[in-house]
Amino acid sequence: MLTESAPHYRQPLLKTPFHERAREWSQLDSFVPWSGYSTVDVFTSVEQEYFAIRNASSLYDLTPMVKYRICGTDALRFLNRLVTRDLSKLGPGKVAYVVWCDDAGQLIDDGTVFCIGAQEYRLCTGERQLDWLRASAIGFAVEIQEITEDIAALAVQGPTSCALLLRAGLTGIERLRPFEHGEFTLTRAGREPMSLMVSRTGFTGDLGYELWLRPADAEPVWDVLLEEGSPRAVRPVGSRALNMARIEAGFLLPNVDFISAAHTLYVGTERSPLELGLGWLVDFGKGHFTGRRALLAEQERGPRRQLVGLDVDGNKPAHNALLYSDRSARREVGSVSSATWSPTCKRNLALAMVEAAYVSVGSTVWAEIYLNRELTWQRRVVRARVVERPFFAPARRRSTPPALY
Amino acid sequence: MSAAAAYDCVVVGGGHNGLVCATYLARAGRSVLVLEAAPSLGGAAITREFAPGFRVSACAHLLHLMPPALMRELQLERHGLAWAAREVGTLALDPSGSPLHLAQGTLTELSSGAPAPDSAAFQEWRALLRRFTAALHPVLNQTPPRLGTGAWRDRGALLSLALRIRRLGRTDLRELLRIGGICIHDVLEERFASPLLKGALALDAVLGTNYGPRSPGTVLSLLYRSAAGAGAERLALPRGGMGSLTQALAEAARAAGVRLRTDATVERILVHEDRVQAVTLAGGETVRARAVISSADPKTTLLQLLGSEHLDAGFTRRVAQLRTRGLAGKLHLALDGLPVFRGVPASCLRDRLLLAPSADYIERAYNHTKYREYSAAPMMEVTVPSVADPSLAPSGQHVLSAIVQYLPYEVAGGWEEQRPRLLQTLLSTLAAYAPDLPQRVRAAELLAPPDIEREFRIGGGHWHHAELALDQFFLVRPVPGATQYRAPVAGLYLCGAGCHPGGGVMGLAGRNAAREVLREAA
Numbered sequence: 001m002l003t004e005s006a007p008h009y010r011q012p013l014l015k016t017p018f019h020e021r022a023r024e025w026s027q028l029d030s031f032v033p034w035s036g037y038s039t040v041d042v043f044t045s046v047e048q049e050y051f052a053i054r055n056a057s058s059l060y061d062l063t064p065m066v067k068y069r070i071c072g073t074d075a076l077r078f079l080n081r082l083v084t085r086d087l088s089k090l091g092p093g094k095v096a097y098v099v100w101c102d103d104a105g106q107l108i109d110d111g112t113v114f115c116i117g118a119q120e121y122r123l124c125t126g127e128r129q130l131d132w133l134r135a136s137a138i139g140f141a142v143e144i145q146e147i148t149e150d151i152a153a154l155a156v157q158g159p160t161s162c163a164l165l166l167r168a169g170l171t172g173i174e175r176l177r178p179f180e181h182g183e184f185t186l187t188r189a190g191r192e193p194m195s196l197m198v199s200r201t202g203f204t205g206d207l208g209y210e211l212w213l214r215p216a217d218a219e220p221v222w223d224v225l226l227e228e229g230s231p232r233a234v235r236p237v238g239s240r241a242l243n244m245a246r247i248e249a250g251f252l253l254p255n256v257d258f259i260s261a262a263h264t265l266y267v268g269t270e271r272s273p274l275e276l277g278l279g280w281l282v283d284f285g286k287g288h289f290t291g292r293r294a295l296l297a298e299q300e301r302g303p304r305r306q307l308v309g310l311d312v313d314g315n316k317p318a319h320n321a322l323l324y325s326d327r328s329a330r331r332e333v334g335s336v337s338s339a340t341w342s343p344t345c346k347r348n349l350a351l352a353m354v355e356a357a358y359v360s361v362g363s364t365v366w367a368e369i370y371l372n373r374e375l376t377w378q379r380r381v382v383r384a385r386v387v388e389r390p391f392f393a394p395a396r397r398r399s400t401p402p403a404l405y
Numbered sequence: 406m407s408a409a410a411a412y413d414c415v416v417v418g419g420g421h422n423g424l425v426c427a428t429y430l431a432r433a434g435r436s437v438l439v440l441e442a443a444p445s446l447g448g449a450a451i452t453r454e455f456a457p458g459f460r461v462s463a464c465a466h467l468l469h470l471m472p473p474a475l476m477r478e479l480q481l482e483r484h485g486l487a488w489a490a491r492e493v494g495t496l497a498l499d500p501s502g503s504p505l506h507l508a509q510g511t512l513t514e515l516s517s518g519a520p521a522p523d524s525a526a527f528q529e530w531r532a533l534l535r536r537f538t539a540a541l542h543p544v545l546n547q548t549p550p551r552l553g554t555g556a557w558r559d560r561g562a563l564l565s566l567a568l569r570i571r572r573l574g575r576t577d578l579r580e581l582l583r584i585g586g587i588c589i590h591d592v593l594e595e596r597f598a599s600p601l602l603k604g605a606l607a608l609d610a611v612l613g614t615n616y617g618p619r620s621p622g623t624v625l626s627l628l629y630r631s632a633a634g635a636g637a638e639r640l641a642l643p644r645g646g647m648g649s650l651t652q653a654l655a656e657a658a659r660a661a662g663v664r665l666r667t668d669a670t671v672e673r674i675l676v677h678e679d680r681v682q683a684v685t686l687a688g689g690e691t692v693r694a695r696a697v698i699s700s701a702d703p704k705t706t707l708l709q710l711l712g713s714e715h716l717d718a719g720f721t722r723r724v725a726q727l728r729t730r731g732l733a734g735k736l737h738l739a740l741d742g743l744p745v746f747r748g749v750p751a752s753c754l755r756d757r758l759l760l761a762p763s764a765d766y767i768e769r770a771y772n773h774t775k776y777r778e779y780s781a782a783p784m785m786e787v788t789v790p791s792v793a794d795p796s797l798a799p800s801g802q803h804v805l806s807a808i809v810q811y812l813p814y815e816v817a818g819g820w821e822e823q824r825p826r827l828l829q830t831l832l833s834t835l836a837a838y839a840p841d842l843p844q845r846v847r848a849a850e851l852l853a854p855p856d857i858e859r860e861f862r863i864g865g866g867h868w869h870h871a872e873l874a875l876d877q878f879f880l881v882r883p884v885p886g887a888t889q890y891r892a893p894v895a896g897l898y899l900c901g902a903g904c905h906p907g908g909g910v911m912g913l914a915g916r917n918a919a920r921e922v923l924r925e926a927a
């Protein structure tokens with residue numbers, strides 16, 4: 001038994017405010033580490049959880065998302081110099097997806113910026129960034145504070161998510177537009193009203209919301225949502241099911257589709273936003289930002305390779321497949337970083353980094369896939385076509401107010 | 406913007422490097438304006454009054470690094486430079502009164518004139534340094550190459566450096582590689598017996614640095630000093646102090662067509678579309694420029710005048726982490742007559758006097774700075790310039806100018822409180838060598854690093870604007886991303902002591918920078 005006095009590296013992982021509830025729901029007891037917290041990988045079955053995301057609603061605990069409060073007179077100038085996108089028009093109540101780079105224009109991480117007020121923002125990211133944020137703050141009047149533990153976060157995603165939140169007592173939620181956030185009060189007979197922040201954001205590419213709560217409200221909110229939801233096929237989901245949904249939505253996962261330039265050890269394994277197909281997030285006209293000069297030079301040269309979406313023949317996910325120029329599989333032209341069979345699209349999807357000559361929609365590459373048929377291994381080289389991303393983009397993700405399924 | 410006159414080049418700071426740079430630019434046909442914040446030109450190489458009738462070189466006090474070729478090119482003698490002394494010797498003082506005399510090739514007992522016991526070893530060491538110098542000196546005249554670019558210019562420069570070093574031959578090359586990164590103390594222990602001599606030689610290795618004789622890298626700083634001096638020990642005193650050197654530089658600049666303005670403090674460097682556009686002055690005036698070349702220290706230039714919003718975050722952090730705090734201070738005394746130093750005839754007081762009787766003495770003095778203290782027995786490099794240059798003091802009276810090490814930038818109790826105490830410490834330290842000195846003092850001035858920072862506008866008050874150590878040297882000076890005199894913003898250049906080859910009154914940073922500016926089309 002470890003005691004309180006054990007050194008930090010021997011302490012057990014942190015538990016999110018949803019942990020006890022998650023344990024009650026977990027059949028497999030399958031917890032994995034995420035940013036120092038213990039979180040659920042699979043509750044019951046990946047498929048069942050995936051279908052909750054796509055056909056009903058899902059609850060996903062994203063408390064471990066690292067959150068920073070950024071405030072001060074230079075908060076906006078600071079952020080605009082940090083990220084590649086222009087945030088000067090991001091008003092209070094708005095959210096933006098952003099990426100930031102090192103001096104060489106290589107991606108450090110992605111995240112979302114919430115504009116709370118004129119001089120206050122919140123940055124949510126997958127990994128801790130304090131060191132880089134501090135370096136970026138030299139010369140700016142900003143205060144940066146990590147508030148990860150102060151906020152419990154729960155994603156409610158799926159076609160019925162708006163209906164679910166309304167039923168749970170979040171009046172007015174139907175008016176929230178994509179990439180907006182607001183303060184709401186959850187009122188429900190027999191319970192104290194709870195105030196919480198809700199943003200219409202998510203990682204599923206579907207209709208969905210993210211709830212930002214005081215840790216003390218985590219369990220009551222979870223309970224209310226499942227009281228209403230469980231008879232309607234709502235269930236908590238783990239990160240494996242979410243991963244299928246995010247590939248369909250074409251979202252990148254750090255450490256899977258790219259390695260942060262802050263962590264790469266081998267030269268040339270870092271990736272720029274241009275290579276990752278995130279050029280639309282890079283605003284060369286807004287003034288200086290870290291990596292701008294390097295990215296400008298890269299743009300003039302033209303990226304050497306780029307991340308693309310692939311539709312792979314057959315139904316076997318092309319996990320980690322090498323990609324070739326033709327069926328003979330002699331010349332490598334790229335590799336797959338994420339792959340899944342998509343039950344909703346009925347297509348075999350992959351995200352892959354390919355050489356510049358193969359990036360346009362309609363290009364063909366060949367994927368080398370290994371199949372394990374009851375311990376008999378087979379090697380297949382199958383055709384894969386470069387297709388538009390996102391693979392899955394239902395109109396409901398944008399409509400306001402959303403239909404109440 | 407109230408667009409005033411536009412210049413091809415605006416040089417921020419009229420220290421010696423700024424003046425040298427401006428002159429070369431103007432000679433190449435550029436319109437050049439120098440903006441100096443202080444009421445007079447010269448930067449850390451000026452002469453000023455510190456007590457009625459007593460004038461002194463207020464910061465740098467000995468000229469030994471400026472290449473004669475540069476002085477000829479700039480025709481400094483025609484522009485008014487004259488000499489009070491062209492070859493100043495060095496006396497290593499010893500409290501018991503038997504100093505050593507160090508000259509170009511000889512080491513003698515001052516009292517007898519006879520060769521000192523370490524004489525042969527001393528000559529051998531000097532000869533070795535001369536050979537190293539011959540290999541390394543050309544590097545100082547050049548823009549450092551960039552690594553890994555594949556450009557023929559960079560490759561060529563690296564190759565020629567490699568060849569020159571290779572030409573040292575096997576034995577010398579081995580010795581260079583062996584001692585290049587270690588501390589001067591160990592090398593001196595190997596070669597010499599006399600503590601007094603070791604103290605004197607160690608002083609030159611640590612003067613102006615943040616290191617003691619036992620710090621790694623102090624052989625490098627000695628090599629730098631001797632390579633820069635191209636022959637070392639040719640210490641000179643311009644007549645009228647260091648200020649007359651910079652006055653001659655200013656005359657040369659004027660003659661080349663440079664416009665010089667004093668009392669003109671640059672507040673911001675303005676950028677438009679990632680290119681330098683203008684500077685604004687305290688008071689609000691704006692001066693447009695195609696290129697801005699700053700001789701202010703790199704941290705001030707990049708983080709205050711330019712601003713981190715124009716720079717990448719990683720680069721900004723490197724600049725912010727530059728080590729820029731100095732440990733050298735300055736003592737100026739107005740004396741009513743020539744003091745008597747034990748064992749030193751009055752005629753020898755034109756030499757440089759070293760108060761560093763052993764390397765251990767220096768190391769002990771250094772130790773205190775780690776704890777925001779100064780030693781009760783500091784190291785000093787003393788000159789009495791009025792011996793060779795009576796114009797500096799009222800007739801029959803004298804000025805003493807001493808570099809004092811080690812003075813922490815931040816001292817426990819604060820400098821306001823400590824300055825008078827330190828002055829007493831320094832006077833009693835001097836009294837151990839010249840007992841009558843304290844009673845001859847009519848006025849005194851003591852500059853600690855924060856005073857140097859304030860008076861000369863050198864952030865941190867460092868001799869070299871930024872520490873001259875392996876990680877801030879040559880290819881990576883001042884920081885990667887701002888080498889080759891170029892800042893990351895187009896049209897912004899650095900030309901001061903913070904650049905290669907570093908500080909000291911040498912002028913090469915200014916000249917090299919001008920060459921880089923001229924590589925870009927007008």
Ligand SMILES: Cc1cc2nc3c(=O)[nH]c(=O)nc-3n(C[C@H](O)[C@H](O)[C@H](O)COP(=O)(O)OP(=O)(O)OC[C@H]3O[C@@H](n4cnc5c(N)ncnc54)[C@H](O)[C@@H]3O)c2cc1C
Nearest residue numbers: 418420421422442448449465466467671901902908909910
């Ligand atoms: C205590 C001490 C003793 C020294 N002794 C010697 C010695 O004996 N011999 C020797 O060779 N070297 C000596 N040095 C080193 C030498 O003085 C410096 O390295 C050298 O003078 C630096 O010259 P520079 O032209 O690069 O910079 P500086 O001389 O520092 O010139 C920079 C100029 O820029 C100006 N400036 C700064 N900011 C602005 C602004 N915003 N707007 C306008 N102008 C601005 C400053 O006022 C200054 O005039 C000594 C240094 C110290 C600290």
